[in-house]
Amino acid sequence: MTTKNLLVELFVEELPPKALKKLGDAFAGTLADQLKALGLAGADSVVTAYASPRRLAAHVTHVWLKAADKAVQQKLMPVTVGLDASGNATPALLKKLQALGADVSNPAAAVAALKRAPDGKAEALFYDSLVTGATLDTGLQKALEEAIAKLPIPKVMSYQLETDCELPGWSSVNFVRPAHGLVALHGSTVVPVKALGLTAGNSTQGHRFEAKVAKVVIKDADSYAATLQQDGAVIASFAERRAEIARQLAAAAAQVGNGVRPIEDDALLDEVTALVERPNVLVCEFEKQFLDVPQECLILTMKANQKYFPLLDATGKLTHQFLVVSNISPSDASAVIGGNERVVRPRLADAKFFFDQDRKKTLESRVEGLGKVVYHNKLGTQGERVERVRAIARAIAQQLGGEALAKAADTAARLAKTDLLTDMVGEFPELQGIMGGYYARHDGLGDEVANAIEDHYKPRFAGDDLPRNNVGLVVALADKLETLVGMFGIGNLPTGDKDPFALRRHALGVIRMLAEKDLPLDLNALLAGAVPAFGDKINDATPALAEFIYDRLAGSLREQGYSAQEVEAVLALQPQRLGDVTKRLAAVRAFAALPEAAALAAANKRISNILKKAGDVDAHVSDVLLKEQAEKDLYAALKSVVPQANAQFEAGDYTASLQTLAALRAPVDAFFDDVMVNAEELDLRLNRQGLLKSLHDAMNRVADLSRLAA
Known part of the structure; x- marks a missing residue:
């Protein structure tokens, strides 16, 4: 039985741009999966998704007219x-x-x-x-209904269709946007399926203004994209349209010259791709006087409000030119360019006005106002929160740098949230911290405090930079610890995919700062030290919080390429200095490669089980109670090897410490071959258990080696 390629297109009104790519992939993927499940398409069938602002489509190769019985x-x-x-x-x-x-x-x-x-x-x-195998008519109908039903629609809208019956009336349809056309072609043959009150045909509509014909007729499934581009002036493929925009952006920047480049923003590029059917990049500009405003403000207003691509010079500084991705390509683009320049000017003027107004008040003068802003109904106001962050920051700074660091950190912590009361941050919440840094410099507070205020939200996301100086590091740690300890203390924990206070991100931020900066701070002490700042507002939930942080750390380490066994072995001990974790992991990996590793890991697991059953065992050994030669040899080996391994451990050379302990393999094997641990004589049994406890303590300082046992 021969096969033909299939094309299905749903033509609709403008789809939500931020959801377009996901909608297109889901529509095509579900449609193809359903056809394969019905036996109408084979495992080798290739599905191609198309998504433009006004259409979702799928092209599926090797589709049968009827599935085999x-x-x-x-x-x-x-x-x-x-x-x-x-x-x-x-x-x-x-x-x-x-x-x-x-x-x-x-x-x-x-x-x-x-x-x-x-x-x-x-x-x-x-x-x-x-x-009997399904026919394409019935099978595609089922697949189409399933593809529409499973679309990840962000918000459904209802609209009315006039019925075709003799009596006039209306029927209600629920979909992401009103649908106006349906195409279904098997080769060149129309498949008579129906959806959303529409019956399939072979024609669609092209670009609203630049299509060559009002009705674009698709000759067959394989000519869909080419016909739509030629007659309809539409690039149907999301990926091709995105690549074309990126190409034009680079070409336009090169035409401007002087090494300028468009700002890199994948999310913005995706959104603009979802807004245009036939992209045309144009160069626009604004008055240079606006460059006196912090470039973060100008960039954000151009990207968020206008979907423009600002141009940066070779040093990363904003220029007075920007790129617009137009949906039309007139022979004379001056009107389009002028219109966009007029539209952006009031936005930039607003930003300049906010910046000028905000600088009329110092950050210090805004501190009192934080007491009128509610942070959380159980945790009080932002003013109360600031006082807690200050207390936590001072304690951390005293440990890391003494009184000088504590004083600077206290100043930065007191002012860090004041920019929340500024007009600029009120308009653009994404600029919190950044604007605080600008206003701190304007107030003459110096770069150290200004940078700390700007950086105290860092790291804001995975891969973000850490704070630039120790003051910022201390305040960032204090800020995240206040959030974590406070939210855990009132039982406001993340569940499933819901994490409204970004506690997972805060935990990863704490981990990164402690680990990457190798700070000499113990995690449990750090968490416990933050609790008193809350008074009686919270319960002490630091054990659960510590577990939460170690879980986040475990996930992060696995993403970095460490095996689950390696991670479990190290984190089973819950090391307090997170800067040590990667060194411990490296030591465990090196130890696992030794020929003695497997036997020692298995023995360690056996010892753990023995000690668990024995209960509370004292790591004490009496020479006179050592009867068997194997236990004497093991004890002698411990006295010889362990001091050296411990010295290496204390010096932070975890790899050498574990490799030194590998010499215990032979006496450990001999001990288990020749010695009965649970002897009938109580004193012998306790002594042998004490010997194993001494061995267990020595072997598991770097990691729980029993976790490496197969």
Whole structure:
């Protein structure tokens, strides 16, 4: 049976731009999966998704007009239930066969057609039938309905369709946007499917203004994209349209010259791709006087409000030119350029006004106002929160740098949230911290405090930079710890995919700062030290919070390429200095490569089980109670090897420490071969358990090596 390629397009009004790519991929993917499940498309069929502002489409290769018939064997019931003592069909069997569509007019013949075979418990009756393969008409109808039903629609809207019946009336349709056209072509043949009140045909609409024809007729499935581009002035493929925009952006920047480049923003590029059908990049500019405003403000207003691409010079500084991705390509683009320049000017003027107004008040003068801003109904105002952050920051700074660092950190913490009360941050919340840094410099507070205020939200996302100086590092740590300890203290924990206070991100931020800066701070002490700042507002939930942080750390380490065994072995000990974790992991990996590793890990697991059953064991060994030569040899080896391993451990050379301990393999193996640990004599048993406890303590300072056992 020959196959043809299939094209399905749903033509609609403008789709939500931020959801377009996901909608296009989901529509095409579900449609193809359903066709494959029905046997109308094979495993080698290739699906291509198309998504433009006004259409979702899918092209599927090698689609059959009819699926192959399929032989199906169905278990009916045990023989003892289906047949009586004489071998005749019981009423239960006849009823079952009738439900399956079998001819039961001759019960004896019906029974003869059945197969008998064991099903693992007893002999059962099986019915063979031939299921007729689905036709493309019915199969595509089902697949299309499923593809529409499973679309990840952000918000459904309802609209009315006029009915085709003799009596006039309206029917209600629920979809992401009103649909106006449906195309379904198998090769060049229209498949008569229906959806959203539409019947499939072979024509669609092109660009609103630049299509060559009002009705774009698609000759066959394979000519869809080319015909739509040629006659409809639409690039149907999201990926091709995105690549074309990126190409034009680079070309326009090169035409401007002087090493300028468009700002890199994948999310903005995706959104603009979802807004245009035929991209045309144009160069625009604004008055240079606006460059006196912090460039973050100008960039944000151009990107967020206008979907423009600002141009940066070779040093990363904003220029007075920007790029617009237009949806039309007039012969004279001056009107389009002028219109965009007029539109952006009031936005930039607003930013300049906010910046000028904000600088009329110092950050210090805004501190009192934080006491009127509610942070959380159980945790008080932003003013109260600031006081907690200050207390936590001072304590951390005293440990890291003494009184000088504590004083600078206190100043930065007191002012860090004041920019929340500025007009600029009120308009653009994304600029919190950044604007605080600008205003701090304007107030003459110096770069150290200004940078700390700007950086105290860092790291804001995965891969973000850490704070630039120790003051910023201290305040950022204090800020994230206040959030974590406070939210855990009132039981406001993340659940599933819901994390409204970004506690997972805050935990990863704490981990990164402690680990990457190798700070000499113990995690449990750090968490416990933050609790008193809350007074009686919270319960102490630091054990659960520590577990939460170690879970985040484990996930992060696995993403970095460490194995689950390595991570479990190190984090089982919950090391307090997170800067040590990667060194411990490296030591564990090096140890695991040693020939002695497997035997020592297995022995360590065995020792752990023995000690667990024994209960509270004292790591004490009496020489006079060592009877067997193997236990004497093990004790001697411990006295010889452990001091050196401990010295290496204390010096932070974890790899050398574990490699030194590898010398214990032979005496450990001999001990378990020759010595009965649980001897009948109590003193011998306790002594041998003490020997194993000493061994266990020595072996597991870097990591729990039993986790490496197969």
